Amino acid sequence: MIAEIGQVALLSALLVSLFMGIVPLLGARGRHAGMMMTAGTGAWVHFILVLLAYVLLTSAFLLQDFSVEYVARNSNSQLPVHYRFTAVWGAHEGSLLLWQLILAGWTLAVAGFSRSLPAEFRATVLAVLGWVSVGFLLFILYTSNPFGRILPPPVDGRDLNPLLQDPGMIIHPPMLYMGYVGFAVPFAFAVAALLRGEVTRQWVRWTRPWTHVAWAFLTLGLALGSWWAYYELGWGGWWFWDPVENAAFMPWLVGTALIHSQAVTEKTGAFRNWTLLLAIAAFSLSLLGTFLVRSGVLTSVHAFASDPTRGLFILAYLVVVVGGSLTLFSFRAPKMMMGSGFAGVSRESLLLVNNLVLAVICAMVLLGTLYPLLVDAMGAGKISVGPPYFALLFALLLVPLVMALPLGVFARFKRDRLGRLLTQMRWPLAAALIAGALTAWWLPEPGLAPVAGVAGAAWLMAASLAWPLKRLRGRGQQAGFTLQETAMTLAHFGLGIFLVGISLANVTSAEKHVRMAPGDRFELGGYTFEFAGTRSLQGPNYSADEGEFAVSRDGEHVTRLRPQKRRYLRESQVMTEAAIDPGLGRDLYVSLGEPLGDDGAWAVSLYIKPFVRWVWLGSLFMFAGGLLAASDRRYRKSTVNGAAA
């Protein structure tokens, strides 16, 4: 029964979202208050129905109802209870349901927090979100129903993909989807503004906090994904420029550009059309990511089981949503330039640099990701675009971005003088030079990239600290420090930390792949790894060999590392569980390869990864900055003003 009720709940949710997509719109046209009010009620009902479906699917996992095909494929009787909760989003169908639940949640939040907006506008935004839901629910019901039954039911299920049986996977997908789906909100605001022909500065102010929250979650989701890949895949890397990673990175890049262009549009009215376009693009790229991951067009390790019907459906959905909104944009976007112009040196021009560079990086990633498709389409044979292409171009494009960032923070709107700006930058500049020199002195083989990277990071961090100091010392209008500015400082400082991580982690890391028998010692980067042998152990649904390594430095014990090689019973899949001793200065990382011979020897990978934690630490700062920016009270006050205006 559970599955059938779930299915009915989803069908009802579809009807409700259809209703939400039509009735409030008609109400907004005819200025009929009652019809517009139904949007808020619809958002509630829709959320409750989707939540019901989600809870029912979860209970099917908890109760081990293997007659539900999705449960049978992604769970079995030995699966630990906490993984039964997360198995719900462990494969295609359930993860779409999670996606829909989050969309319903966002829609409800918009309905709740936007009561002070003009009724027509609010109704239109909710109607657009309703249509987004219609598409997704159709997709779920038509191609990816998680509630389908198999008859006769199997005695036991298969298993949850062992890669996903991991704490990192419990939170990574929900955070990522929060970000992906969150961009539906600025998208809906943009489309509503275009539909109503009200592309004003007010509109941008309303949409900013939503963008910040979505962006913050996407940042966190990406960081968690990278952290998970680092310790779970056992290859010692944290970013592989894989199509799936790129698919999530592109909306992040455009979302970052959007946050900055919104700041300008709200303040001066400039970049108005560009902001609209970015709002559409951020969500479009989220959808494109979904398409790439789930359609099987590109080969990737973490791709979901590919199914061309699904691909066709998402492509059609993509064409309707993106094609439709871009058509709307081309006809309805304001033709008049708004806001006064700005000089060559001004905050606007520097943020324009930021936007252009981010857009170019995004285009570069898109091109690299789709290049194999493109070459194939031209019949030129297959070419694989590897990390070297991405890493090189990304590093080159970071240069103007990092250089311009502090200038953009310090520059005044409208017009500024380069001389004044540069005087203000003397301390960050000095910090950059010192940090660069220290790095060059410290690194055994200093290259241009790490030295420039650390110098750039110091430039960012020093400037991020200099700005609040200046504000706190300032007088009159200059004094004071808003929450927004704290948020900006945090995020930019985080980018600096991140930059230290990516500059140093790869060049200073040491790795060795060696054969080690029990009792063997190996020295790497000043640390001695002594292999004490392996023992067998039994997990709930796997058996494992656990190695033990005593790590010491200059004769002093540092830590004990216990990497595992797990064999999951049900599908006899082998998983490598790396053992990591984390630290701000360095990670010690050991993973087991294959057993070699009969004397208990193993192929062992040893890594020392300095500064790799900084990559995620920096991302956490950015996440905190994003959330803080959204919580600025100014928004709530101004929405009331906006409603009055």
Place this chain on the structure above:
Amino acid sequence: MSRLVPLFAFIALAVLLGFGLRHAGDKSELPSPLIGKTVPDFDLPSLFDPEARYTPASLAGQPWIANFWASWCYACRVEHPAITDLANRGVVRVVGMNHRDTREDAAEWLDRFGDPYHLHVFDADGRTSIDFGVVAAPETFLVDANGIIVFKHIGAVTPDVVENEILPRLERMGVEQP
């Protein structure tokens, strides 16, 4: 006019994606045109010994697996445990067809992830992989004793593919399972 640019860019993208999708459909639904045909001819050196050469004729007589891999290929690492498992069963010769790679990178990769292959063939310029119709690394072909391709798998081989596709076919060819 300039406001139409994003729309046109998107239309171009959608056409490309549509093409890719048709192709993805080919991959999973249509059998490879090579299935049931003789292995494409090649004459390639060993990965480790440039003097030793392999041809389809030199491999004939018993079934073999052609596993196209490369050190730059991300999914090859993923399938490696499954390939290792298949090779260790000792029921079929697993031939590593290293393509578009360098000998140094390939050797380092094998050192690092283990070398289960019975034979190593080196297809430096990828010409043979094109003859095999390899569109994405890794790809794996099962060739019978007479040199006929009987099965092809695109993407990472999983334990499931070994268990339900490759081993049953070997069994039908009369290969004894230990």
